[in-house]
Amino acid sequence: MTLLQLTGVRAAYDGVQALHGMDLAVTEGEMVALLGANGAGKTTTLRAVSGTVSVEGAVLLDGQDVTGWAAHRVARLGVGHVPEGRGTFVDLTVEENLTLGALARAKRLRGQVKEDLAAVHELFPILREFSRRQAGALSGGQQQMLAIARAILGRPRLLLVDEPSLGLAPMVTTEILRSLRVLQAEWQLAVLLAEQNARRALAVVDRAYVLESGRVVASGSAAELRENTAVQDAYLGAEQTGRPA
Amino acid sequence: MTELWQQILSGLGTGFIYASLALAICLVFQGTGAVNFAQGVMATASAYLAWSLVSNGMDFWLALVLVLAASFVLGALIERVFIRPVEGSSPLVMLTVTVALLIGLQAVVALIWGDDPQQLGSPFGGGSVEVLGARLTAQQLGAAAVVLVTLLLAGAFFRFTTLGLRMRAAAQNPASARLLSIDVGRMLALGWGLAATVGAVAGVIFAPTLGVSPAMMDSSLLLALAAATLGGFESRVGAVVGGLVLGVAANLASRYIPGIGSDLQLVVPFAVIFLVLLLRPQGLFGRASSVRA
Amino acid sequence: MTAARTPAVVEPPAERDSEPTVSTSHALPPAPRVGLRTAWWTAALAVVLLLAALAPASVISDFQFFQLNRVITFAIAIGGLNLLLGWAGTISAGHGALFGIGAYTTAILVADHGVPWPLAVLASLLVGLLVGALLGLPALRLGGMNLGLITLAIALLLPPLLTRLDWLTGGPFGKTTPRVEAPPGLPFSSPQWLFLVNLVVLAVVFWLLSNMLRGRMGRALDAAASSRVMAAAHAVPTNRITVAVFAISAAVAALAGALFHLTTRTSTPDSFTFLLSISLIAGAVVGGSRSFVGAIIGAAFVVFVPESLGGFVEPAAAGQWQQVVYAAALLLVIYFFPRGLAGLVRQARNRLVRRRSIHARSQEAQS
Numbered sequence: 025m026t027l028l029q030l031t032g033v034r035a036a037y038d039g040v041q042a043l044h045g046m047d048l049a050v051t052e053g054e055m056v057a058l059l060g061a062n063g064a065g066k067t068t069t070l071r072a073v074s075g076t077v078s079v080e081g082a083v084l085l086d087g088q089d090v091t092g093w094a095a096h097r098v099a100r101l102g103v104g105h106v107p108e109g110r111g112t113f114v115d116l117t118v119e120e121n122l123t124l125g126a127l128a129r130a131k132r133l134r135g136q137v138k139e140d141l142a143a144v145h146e147l148f149p150i151l152r153e154f155s156r157r158q159a160g161a162l163s164g165g166q167q168q169m170l171a172i173a174r175a176i177l178g179r180p181r182l183l184l185v186d187e188p189s190l191g192l193a194p195m196v197t198t199e200i201l202r203s204l205r206v207l208q209a210e211w212q213l214a215v216l217l218a219e220q221n222a223r224r225a226l227a228v229v230d231r232a233y234v235l236e237s238g239r240v241v242a243s244g245s246a247a248e249l250r251e252n253t254a255v256q257d258a259y260l261g262a263e264q265t266g267r268p269a
Numbered sequence: 270m271t272e273l274w275q276q277i278l279s280g281l282g283t284g285f286i287y288a289s290l291a292l293a294i295c296l297v298f299q300g301t302g303a304v305n306f307a308q309g310v311m312a313t314a315s316a317y318l319a320w321s322l323v324s325n326g327m328d329f330w331l332a333l334v335l336v337l338a339a340s341f342v343l344g345a346l347i348e349r350v351f352i353r354p355v356e357g358s359s360p361l362v363m364l365t366v367t368v369a370l371l372i373g374l375q376a377v378v379a380l381i382w383g384d385d386p387q388q389l390g391s392p393f394g395g396g397s398v399e400v401l402g403a404r405l406t407a408q409q410l411g412a413a414a415v416v417l418v419t420l421l422l423a424g425a426f427f428r429f430t431t432l433g434l435r436m437r438a439a440a441q442n443p444a445s446a447r448l449l450s451i452d453v454g455r456m457l458a459l460g461w462g463l464a465a466t467v468g469a470v471a472g473v474i475f476a477p478t479l480g481v482s483p484a485m486m487d488s489s490l491l492l493a494l495a496a497a498t499l500g501g502f503e504s505r506v507g508a509v510v511g512g513l514v515l516g517v518a519a520n521l522a523s524r525y526i527p528g529i530g531s532d533l534q535l536v537v538p539f540a541v542i543f544l545v546l547l548l549r550p551q552g553l554f555g556r557a558s559s560v561r562a
Numbered sequence: 563m564t565a566a567r568t569p570a571v572v573e574p575p576a577e578r579d580s581e582p583t584v585s586t587s588h589a590l591p592p593a594p595r596v597g598l599r600t601a602w603w604t605a606a607l608a609v610v611l612l613l614a615a616l617a618p619a620s621v622i623s624d625f626q627f628f629q630l631n632r633v634i635t636f637a638i639a640i641g642g643l644n645l646l647l648g649w650a651g652t653i654s655a656g657h658g659a660l661f662g663i664g665a666y667t668t669a670i671l672v673a674d675h676g677v678p679w680p681l682a683v684l685a686s687l688l689v690g691l692l693v694g695a696l697l698g699l700p701a702l703r704l705g706g707m708n709l710g711l712i713t714l715a716i717a718l719l720l721p722p723l724l725t726r727l728d729w730l731t732g733g734p735f736g737k738t739t740p741r742v743e744a745p746p747g748l749p750f751s752s753p754q755w756l757f758l759v760n761l762v763v764l765a766v767v768f769w770l771l772s773n774m775l776r777g778r779m780g781r782a783l784d785a786a787a788s789s790r791v792m793a794a795a796h797a798v799p800t801n802r803i804t805v806a807v808f809a810i811s812a813a814v815a816a817l818a819g820a821l822f823h824l825t826t827r828t829s830t831p832d833s834f835t836f837l838l839s840i841s842l843i844a845g846a847v848v849g850g851s852r853s854f855v856g857a858i859i860g861a862a863f864v865v866f867v868p869e870s871l872g873g874f875v876e877p878a879a880a881g882q883w884q885q886v887v888y889a890a891a892l893l894l895v896i897y898f899f900p901r902g903l904a905g906l907v908r909q910a911r912n913r914l915v916r917r918r919s920i921h922a923r924s925q926e927a928q929s
Contacts, residue, residue: 074448099450111445113438124438127431128449178449306840354897361647365847365896368840373889376882491718491836532722539715546712 027052027182027214033072033081042068044238045081050182055208055215057225060235060259066218067108069235070184073216074098074105085182099128104180108187110171114160118151118170121159125174133179144173147203165196172200176207182214189221197221201228226250234259275403276524277517282409284516285416289471290486290493291500291508292420293464298502299440300460301352303363307370309490311465312472313483314374315340317382319473320389320481329392333473337466344465345458352461353454379483391477412474419470420509423463427505436460492519492538499542500554507554514541610761627753628825629865634760635822636861640845641768641854642814647843648851649775649783650807656697656713657842659720660812662834664690664819669737669829670730679742683820690816691809698808717839724831736830739823760821767814768854783807848895850902859903867891
């Protein structure tokens with residue numbers, strides 16, 4: 025069933041319109057990508073869901089209208105957000121960062137923090153090794169893993185992930201995306217992944233939306249979009265050589 | 270030698286006042302980014318409250334507990350009412366708000382309790398104790414012990430409790446904290462409440478020495494600001510150490526440097542800070558800001 | 563999106579018009595406006611001078627002139643402080659002390675050495691410049707907050723020092739100088755005459771400062787305040803400029819202090835406490851720290867608001883109620899006008915100008 029539904033969502037920063045009526049839906053347990061160039065509105069869409077930008081229109085989570093809710097209240101409904109720039113607490117240790125993630129989960133899931141932490145450590149062994157280190161001392165890729173691990177430990181029903189590949193080596197990105205897919209399947213969480221690199225994203229997701237100037241211009245299953253050269257050329261060609269944000 | 274030891278110990282004694290106020294200032298600064306000039310007068314209000322209770326026959330320790338609870342509520346309330354509207358503003362705006370709080374609260378204290386200085390009896394009695402050859406009053410020793418325990422408790426709270434961890438997270442990166450379902454606004458209010466409580470401990474426990482008057486915390490506040498600068502506003506441990514160092518430095522200076530006296534004893538702590546900051550602009554315990562990117 | 567409709571979006575261009583500062587776009591040549599502004603100031607000044615000179619004592623009493631003189635001297639000091647708060651992006655918690663140093667310099671020179679007061683005022687300015695440069699040196703190493711707390715030190719140390727050095731300063735009783743009289747032949751009382759002098763100084767100082775800020779210095783400061791790294795990359799000598807600005811700001815404060823002494827005639831150590839320093843900061847924020855009109859508004863606020871309630875409450879607690887009202891007023895201004903009251907004046911003027919231009923345009927269209 026539908027977990028997330030955006031209808032006619034509009035958002036602006038300082039008077040500059042970033043979303044012009046977004047419509048999209050994510051069903052429970054599926055992994056969906058938002059594709060598009062810089063400034064297409066990927067980040068803003070994620071922020072519209074997590075309540076970190078003010079919006080008009082309707083954002084429904086599991087049928088509940090959360091438009092205009094404060095971010096921490098949206099998070100309590102089971103929305104995890106790995107923000108642009110990762111947002112790790114750089115002065116806290118890796119362990120503390122993960123604890124904060126686990127503290128964000130619903131009360132009934134508190135009992136299984138240990139097992140979940142073990143699963144996360146298995147997926148990202150480096151986080152166990154460096155658990156006493158300050159998060160700020162980790163490399164970019166390690167911080168990205170930390171950010172995802174932290175969000176996942178909150179046991180969200182919907183996980184928003186913003187450009188995990190930004191500034192990372194291709195190998196690392198592939199590894200991170202693959203881990204994300206494993207977790208997603210294992211814990212049956214829905215993932216909305218914003219990604220500039222269409223090819224890499226389409227390799228792991230079920231479906232994707234293609235965004236341009238704050239609107240959805242194409243959508244379909246990953247397979248369809250991989251085949252569709254017209255869409256590829258029109259909207260997804262540029263970012264292969266595109267600059268990082 | 271004994272004389273020097275004596276001066277160092279009594280300097281440490283007053284240093285604890287600065288240390289706890291500095292810690293309070295640090296807590297507020299880390300959370301809301303405001304240098305709270307009203308921290309001292311908030312502690313003064315707590316001291317007056319304690320004086321009212323005790324002079325109406327209440328036991329000192331019971332009064333202390335009640336006052337601490339009241340101070341916590343008052344601190345959190347001040348954040349909610351006065352600071353919330355300017356949350357996220359420039360440091361200058363924040364500073365002006367706390368200055369307004371200082372001016373207003375000081376007047377309110379005087380309106381409620383009057384201008385006349387009051388005396389609060391020491392809960393430790395009038396005796397004195399010998400510590401490794403130096404003579405300290407029971408009040409000096411007891412007050413220092415109480416503050417020390419408070420500081421340790423505060424440290425443990427931040428280090429070992431999940432609420433403390435949440436507060437640290439909210440202070441450090443409010444945007445990320447919200448994404449982890451932390452109610453940042455509530456954490457900030459808690460931070461102010463906690464700061465007010467720590468300040469209140471100092472205000473009440475040192476009231477017998479300082480005397481209870483609207484201006485009782487004025488010079489302590491300034492030294493606490495200096496201590497926070499010395500330690501680096503980002504570091505709670507630094508603020509405490511800074512307070513103790515300044516207490517000792519000021520005491521030694523007024524005793525041993527000819528012509529300094531009690532009116533100019535502030536020269537020395539500021540000279541110390543000046544030198545430290547020239548060498549380490551981020552303070553003794555602060556981190557260079559480039560790391561925080 | 564509702565945000566698009568709020569005036570915040572319309573604000574920036576309007577501000578560029580009216581601020582006596584550099585435009586945000588560094589490429590714009592700001593020079594042509596100088597002439598117009600100068601004309602404005604001169605005209606306004608001439609009118610005020612004329613009015614003041616013509617006003618008989620029954621309209622504006624000597625006491626009121628005395629109050630106005632306090633406002634003007636505070637305004638000058640706040641204008642100097644604005645250099646730091648509004649442009650250099652740093653803070654001074656010691657401008658009250660610099661103000662005091664200026665006052666004492668003039669007091670001592672006039673009372674003990676028989677120096678004519680105009681020369682003494684000039685000397686105050688130079689002493690301020692010197693002290694400011696010495697204080698500004700640590701600004702080379704210390705940014706914002708730390709510098710503020712270092713300047714706190716002089717705010718705290720000046721009063722006891724003034725008390726202590728009684729051979730120079732007269733100790734706790736301070737120094738008193740004779741009344742400054744108008745030159746023979748001019749029909750002014752002493753407060754009236756000082757009012758004229760102060761006004762002229764205010765106009766000259768603000769004119770010089772705003773010209774300075776409109777030139778290279780202002781651009782460099784804006785660059786430095788927004789990003790030290792960027793400024794350095796564009797070869798802006800950030801450190802030297804910070805020291806220079808601190809020295810100038812201090813000199814202006816000392817000058818204001820000297821004039822303040824001429825008005826009050828007696829300077830004592832407790833006239834220049836830490837409280838004065840924070841009042842000056844409050845005045846700057848209330849008025850708007852990037853505006854010289856704001857400096858005047860802020861000074862008026864600081865002088866008049868605490869006193870305005872005097873008659874309404876029982877005398878015993880009057881001082882405290884004044885303080886409460888002052889604090890409340892301060893908070894209200896900050897909550898509702900976070901960029902200072904000068905913004906209000908600016909808005910009103912812009913609205914007027916806009917209406918006029920719309921009016922003109924519609925007339926054009928009709929013809």
